[in-house]
Amino acid sequence: MRTLVWMAATFALVTLSLEAQAKDLSKxxxxxxxxxxDIAAGAQASKLSGLTLYGARRKLQARKFPRPWMRMTAMGITExxxxxxxxxxxxxxxxxxxxxxxxxxxAQR
Known part of the structure; x- marks a missing residue:
């Protein structure tokens, strides 16, 4: 039980630390x-629901993306x-x- 409490506390501190550092990153x-x-979560939901990779890729092809790099990046994340x-x-x-x-x-900084 102590280990679980310690792990939860550690996870909370790491999460708070990442959130603070994330604010230092550019918008x-x-x-x-x-x-x-969001793309990764959607891909996981599709995978768990039984949708094939081919089906997931077709959904992404039909989707409108506001920036040109997004379609291929979304395909890579999904794959x-x-x-x-x-x-x-x-x-x-x-x-x-x-x-x-x-x-x-x-780390890129």
Whole structure:
């Protein structure tokens, strides 16, 4: 039980630390991480619902994207999500993707 409490407290501190650091990133970097996490969560939901990768890619092809780089990036994120053996819930995938993206952006500095 103590281990669970310690792990939860550690996770909360790491999350708060990442949120504070994320505020230091540019608005564009935070937008890209948030957008990518939404795409990953959607791909995971599609995967868990039984939609094939082909079907998920067709949905993305039909979708309108405001920036030219988004379509191919979304395709890549979706393919990586489908290739992963993960069965996590989409919300967990979204959180993990966002945290890893923020860490990556901070490491690029």
């Amino acid at each position: 564009n970097s935070r937008f890209v991480c948030s957008w990518g996490s 990586q999500t489908y290739n992963s053996p993960s069965r996590l819930k989409p919300a967990d995938i979204k959180q993990t993707y966002y945290e890893q993206c923020i860490k990556h952006e901070l």
